[in-house]
Amino acid sequence: MTAAGLSAVAVAHASLLNPVLSRTPTETARLTNAVPKPVAQPAAEDVLIAFEEPVPGRAIVSPFGLRQLPWEGNGRLHEGVDISADLGVPVIAVADGVIVEAGTKGGYGRFVAIRHAERLTTYYAHLGSIDANLKPGMTVKGGDPIGRIGSTGTSTGPHLHFEIRDAQKRPLDPSMFLGKAFAEAGDLPLDKAKRYSGRVRMAYVSFIPESKRALMDAKNNPSVVVIKRTTTDAQDLAEAERNLKGAQARAAAQAPKVDGLRELSIGPDGRPRAQLAL
Numbered sequence: 001m002t003a004a005g006l007s008a009v010a011v012a013h014a015s016l017l018n019p020v021l022s023r024t025p026t027e028t029a030r031l032t033n034a035v036p037k038p039v040a041q042p043a044a045e046d047v048l049i050a051f052e053e054p055v056p057g058r059a060i061v062s063p064f065g066l067r068q069l070p071w072e073g074n075g076r077l078h079e080g081v082d083i084s085a086d087l088g089v090p091v092i093a094v095a096d097g098v099i100v101e102a103g104t105k106g107g108y109g110r111f112v113a114i115r116h117a118e119r120l121t122t123y124y125a126h127l128g129s130i131d132a133n134l135k136p137g138m139t140v141k142g143g144d145p146i147g148r149i150g151s152t153g154t155s156t157g158p159h160l161h162f163e164i165r166d167a168q169k170r171p172l173d174p175s176m177f178l179g180k181a182f183a184e185a186g187d188l189p190l191d192k193a194k195r196y197s198g199r200v201r202m203a204y205v206s207f208i209p210e211s212k213r214a215l216m217d218a219k220n221n222p223s224v225v226v227i228k229r230t231t232t233d234a235q236d237l238a239e240a241e242r243n244l245k246g247a248q249a250r251a252a253a254q255a256p257k258v259d260g261l262r263e264l265s266i267g268p269d270g271r272p273r274a275q276l277a278l
């Protein structure tokens with residue numbers, strides 16, 4: 001019970017002990033004002049939502065935006081940020097909210113999602129462990145531990161993949177929110193944070209997952225489109241084989257969701273839409 005609650009009970013008892021006591025409105029106001037206020041939560045009334053860093057003090061090693069992984073033929077949207085940290089380092093809820101998911105989710109591995117003010121949702125992926133008492137429906141405060149750093153799901157090493165989604169589940173650039181407080185909904189940079197440059201960054205990856213080795217090999221031996229050439233049957237066969245490999249690699253690149261990456265670079269005509277910075 002809060003201090004204010006205790007005082008209110010004390011005032012109620014005083015009234016019971018003095019049933020004949022009648023107070024003027026002024027006296028009542030004075031007594032009410034005398035009740036100590038609860039210890040103020042820091043600027044709670046002035047702030048709609050304040051974002052902490054999910055792994056305090058650890059840097060973002062891979063930002064939000066178009067990114068190409070070494071085994072991919074083209075760029076895709078990295079829908080969040082990667083924060084590097086050692087296995088077992090605690091991960092915290094970035095803001096007050098309600099747990100909406102806690103479990104395993106495809107390429108995200110061990111995964112937690114938290115719903116916040118203005119229906120913003122934060123995602124925490126590749127966790128090594130999720131706090132045992134964390135259940136959907138439970139409320140958390142910003143700074144509460146939710147799990148620990150791992151490398152579960154489609155991950156190239158221990159890190160946190162962190163996302164912020166808007167009310168329509170569109171990915172937002174987390175760097176525009178982390179470490180910042182917003183007084184009202186209109187202050188949230190929702191439109192700005194949805195945008196990203198058309199430039200594709202080549203991602204540096206220290207470890208190629210076993211499942212991506214075949215794609216890597218296919219990429220290092222790309223098929224060659226020959227416009228006009230006199231060929232032998234053996235050469236045509238070899239060419240067909242190389243093209244088949246390319247088609248397989250493209251199909252494989254389109255199939256899975258990798259580390260929160262959304263396929264967006266291959267258009268309906270089967271050609272890459274994004275300009276590659278090779």
Ligand SMILES: [Zn+2]
Nearest residue numbers: 081082161259
């Ligand atoms: Zn990521």
